[in-house]
Amino acid sequence: MGRKKVEIKRIENKSSRQVTFSKRRNGLIEKARQLSILCESSIAVLVVSGSGKLYKSASGDNMSKIIDRYEIHHADELEALDLAEKTRNYLPLKELLEIVQSVDTLISLEEQLETALSVTRARKTELMMGEVKSLQKTDLAEKIRNYLPHKELLEIVQRFSNIYGGTARDCSVSN
Amino acid sequence: MGRKKVEIKRIENKSSRQVTFSKRRNGLIEKARQLSILCESSIAVLVVSGSGKLYKSASGDNMSKIIDRYEIHHADELEALDLAEKTRNYLPLKELLEIVQSVDTLISLEEQLETALSVTRARKTELMMGEVKSLQKTDLAEKIRNYLPHKELLEIVQRFSNIYGGTARDCSVSN
DNA sequence: TCACCTATTTATAATTT
């Protein structure tokens, strides 16, 4: 849609590439805006220029919510990937805070965790991942359950399981 | 660009809205692809339909890298927001793992942290956030510095600071 | 560099199959 048909390949001339980048970028964002209004949808457009500059647009909802939606959908795909692959991807900060908080809780309960804390990191990971069941009968388990809502605790344990490849999925943490 | 000019407002007829959604969504993603090739850029498009279904496209780079770029840029804006707001946003899982690992490291160095570990959670947070400077002269600081790359440690400390509202930004952790 | 211009291509709304 111009005086000449252009092949879709890198524009070699730097200044016309810059002009085209600016024009088409604006066009793309305008198209996103229209689609979001016409069809009641939420659209995020992120453009990173060759020089690394970021241009973004969020229509119909805010950027974080749209990316959140992507993360939720994407989480399933992550299941199949290994840890190295996972590290290139994301978790909600909320979950991070919960995990940090749960680790923190474990630390604050250290007097009851003496044995566990003296073992190796691998053992500790296993504890956080897979031994919740056995802790149920102890005061520690009681305290942890009181500290975090049951469902969230289970999710955190499962998250650790996913990260470290354990089998917490099979744990039940009943009330 | 059709038989009639259309106003940019919600299409009331459900089936024509669906048809337009499908056509324009494809058009948008194709435009993104072209722009990324023509101008050597990376473009992410996330579309969430009214019914909540997600459509995504990443051109020029993978989705995670593009969103990562957004997160890095966006981090500055987050500074001004409170924790509740922050929890609706994201951190790379990589950073999560580093933080968990750093907490883990702190735990494994517990014999040197006896005093710190016996204080309250608030005190502990303060330690992790703001007291790195004072730790520099101790063996603990040495071990931490050896355990994690310097730059990453600083970033983690700053991240804790951002989360808990401390002032680790002012800390220097020199080698 | 930066708007504006406009010939032309491209996208798409309505229609047909």
Add this chain to the structure above:
DNA sequence: TAAATTATAAATAGGTG
């Protein structure tokens, strides 16, 4: 319904000031 067609609106490539 859904895919293909077609008439038209919209986007934009190259040009101009």
